[in-house]
Amino acid sequence: MNFLFSTGSLWSYSVERCFALAAAAGFDGLELMVDQRWETRQAEVVRRLIDQHSLPVGAVHSPFSAYVPGWPQDQPGRIRESVSLAEAVGAAVVVHHLPARFSLLWVQAPGRFFPVPLPLSLERDYQRWLEREYAAFQAGIDVKLCIENMPAYRRFGRRWNYCRWNTPAEIVRFPHLTMDTTHLGTWGLEPVEVYPRLDSRVAHVHLSNYDGREHRRPECGDLQLDQLLACLATDNYQGAVTLELHPDALDAGRPDEQIIALLAASLAHCRRWAYAQ
Numbered sequence: 001m002n003f004l005f006s007t008g009s010l011w012s013y014s015v016e017r018c019f020a021l022a023a024a025a026g027f028d029g030l031e032l033m034v035d036q037r038w039e040t041r042q043a044e045v046v047r048r049l050i051d052q053h054s055l056p057v058g059a060v061h062s063p064f065s066a067y068v069p070g071w072p073q074d075q076p077g078r079i080r081e082s083v084s085l086a087e088a089v090g091a092a093v094v095v096h097h098l099p100a101r102f103s104l105l106w107v108q109a110p111g112r113f114f115p116v117p118l119p120l121s122l123e124r125d126y127q128r129w130l131e132r133e134y135a136a137f138q139a140g141i142d143v144k145l146c147i148e149n150m151p152a153y154r155r156f157g158r159r160w161n162y163c164r165w166n167t168p169a170e171i172v173r174f175p176h177l178t179m180d181t182t183h184l185g186t187w188g189l190e191p192v193e194v195y196p197r198l199d200s201r202v203a204h205v206h207l208s209n210y211d212g213r214e215h216r217r218p219e220c221g222d223l224q225l226d227q228l229l230a231c232l233a234t235d236n237y238q239g240a241v242t243l244e245l246h247p248d249a250l251d252a253g254r255p256d257e258q259i260i261a262l263l264a265a266s267l268a269h270c271r272r273w274a275y276a277q
Contacts, residue, residue: 007040013252031059147171147174
């Protein structure tokens, strides 16, 4: 299996710098998070970086913010643009999110993103598109659409499920899934136990640990990710595994050599877990 590094892990760094760090740490490729950085939406720039660093882009993550300059504000429009970008850079997968029960605007505060509820209209339209047009859209493209399970939304000391179909029993309505391990952890679920329940639909994995904080390095947290990777290898899993981390898990802002060392150590753990048997 291929191990990718998500450019969203260091969203305050340039994409070029993410490529350089991933290459130095020994990753097999990258997952391109489409966001406010212009180069995440410019195929010619991404292709140049692919050639420069000899690293492919294995997946494109459709933006979760509606306010990406030059891109549609509606989810179906952003997914279509992401597919076009994936085709242009040679990515096999487009990752996208489940529809929310209420619309969310993600607001950046120091070091984190916070969701703010907005009116429902855009999310209702997205839900209808998933129900009525998604299957036909997928059938007409070679890129695989992999919808992602979402985390618990914590307020008032409780877990809230702010997305539709966001349980293992419901999400299998979709043919291809991105299984996000830290998001499962926010629900108190162990990924290696959930994986068999997803009925072989897992076509992409977002790997990170959970210790009360999301998107920790794989070896730093409470989830049994070693067992999950061993299980994927035993099943001859053919998809990619993306390390999608929070910047503070990588000591963002420290010297690049320190970040490379952390990434290389996490990658070594993952490969050892996957190929130990």
